[in-house]
Amino acid sequence: MDVLVLGAGLIGTTSAHFLARAGHDVTVIDRQPGPGLETSFANGGQISACHTQPWAHPETPLMALRWLGRADAPLVFDWARWDPALWVWGLRFLANCTLSAYDRNMERAVRVALYSRSVLKELRAETGLRYDERTRGILKIYRDQGDFDKGLRAMEKTAAWGLRQSACPAARCLELEPALATGGVRLAGGILAAEDESGDAHLFTQGLAALSAAKGVRFLGETTITGLRLEGRRVAEVLTSRGPLRADTIVLAAGSFSPGLARTIGLRLPVYPAKGYSITLDVDGAGQGAPTLSITDEASKMVYSRLGQRLRAAGTAELAGWSLTPNPARAALIRREAARLFPKAGDYARARDWCGLRPTTPDSVPIIGKAPGIDNLFLNTGHGTLGWTMACGSGKLIADLISGRATDIDTTGLGLDRF
Structure with missing residues (x-):
């Protein structure tokens, strides 16, 4: 079967790999000159099943109100702009801010994340792919006892779905990661997800693309997708700057730009971009002031991953x-918080800034499955901040669905029909 994959980020590239492995003839299209050059380029680096708590929670609306007008707020809503897409997304988000919805959505996210983590391990063993990976786990640190208690309650809840974590007193956190002592931050405790990982998503995407290309997958870079053309219940053509392209099956994996393409055939996707920021710092000397264990600081909602000799x-x-235009104040916030926690990691004045658009759904669960009412269009988008965490599993799921094979996990609640 001929398959066109729209998007060459983590999600599109893993989809292409597993589709090719299943015997399909695959072409990947992207406006960038190569794979993994947008949202997958400089993300936080974590494969973090431990971070599957949905954004929508009963406490979130009040927290968002407290953050209004704060330059250092972890989450910024620009409600004042004329942006109907954001308002519609926001109403759906509020509808998910109930305890029952929170539990339902977290189970779905944990299901995909745990599966994806296992698929990644198998893929790495099979291919020998290397991407500055570290497999020591992820340590979530808490500065406030109340927040730590909430984290422990969430840990107990996710344990029922197979996510194994362990509580750590403050002293144990410092043993696991001595660099935490360099900033003098007082900790209430931590939670270790020992089976989670970290690594360079960009290196992974490029490496997997190269392996896939060697097995026959075609990557068409510098190709802008302008829309889709529908005939009856099928996508007849993908309209591009190279002219129309045709295939038996289409996979829409264009991240935050998926909704715009879907609208050209009257399909509404509840996906909205959440712009995230990162810095990449060359660590000084032996790097003793930089962490070697991947860290999540729950107070600042920031993550840290050691990627070789980079942080x-x-x-x-x-x-x-x-818009991909960076906000200098947000980049400065990342730099300031990092320097506060790990002041001896390196020269922060020389750190490299980046921002990218993360495709976010109102329930923090990706959209994986066949598009309703369209026989040859499949969706693999909306992974939010967990694209790296869920990429391999999502790619394997979409390949199995297209191939008509039974999936390894239950896909109930992952499709667009839940909205």
């Missing part, structure tokens, strides 16, 4: 449209 620090979210 990646990432965080914050802006719900402010599709």
Whole structure:
């Protein structure tokens, strides 16, 4: 079967790999000259099943109100702009801010994340792919006892779905990661997800693309997709800057730009971009002031991953449209928080800034499955901040669905029909 994959980020590239492995003839299209050059380029680096708590929670609306007008807020909503897409997304988000919805959505996210983590391990063993990976786990640190208690309750809840974590007193956190002592931050405790991982998503995407290309997958870079053309219940053509392209099956994996393409055939996707920021710092000398264990600071909502002789620090979210223009204040916030926690990691004045658009759904669950009412269009989008965490599993799921094979996990609640 001929398959066109729209998007060459983590999700599109893993989809292409597993489709090719299943015997399909695959072409990947992207406007960038190569794979993994947008949202997958400089993300936080974590494969983090431990971070599957949905954004929508009964406490979130009040927290968002407290963050209004704060330059250092972890989440910024630009409600003042004329942006109907954000308002519609926001109403759906509020509808998910109930305890029952929170539990339902978290189970779905944990299901995909745990599966994806296992698929990644198998893929790495099979291919020998290397991407500055570290497999020591992820340590979530808490500065406030109340927040730590909430984290422990969430840990107990996710344990029922197979996510194994362990509580750590403050002293144990410092044993696991001595660099935490360099900033003098007082900790209430931590939670270790020992089976989670970290690594360079960009290196992974490029490496997997190269392996896939060697097995016959075609990557058409510098190809802008302008829309889809529908005939009856099928996508007849993908309209591009190279002219129309045709295939038996289409996979829409264009991240935050998926809704715009879907609208050209009257399909509405509840996906909105959350702009995230990161810095990449070359660590000094032996790097003793930089962490070697991937860290999540729950107070600042920031993550840290050691990538070889680099430290990646990432965080914050802006719900402010599709612009990729960086906000200098947000980048400065990342730099300031990183320097506060790990002051001896390196020269922060020379750190490299980046921002990218993360495709976010109102329930923090990706959209994986066949598009309703369209026989040959499949959706693999809306992974939010968990694209790296869920990429391999999502790619394997979409390949199995297209191939007509039974999936390894239950896909109930992952499709667009839940909205």
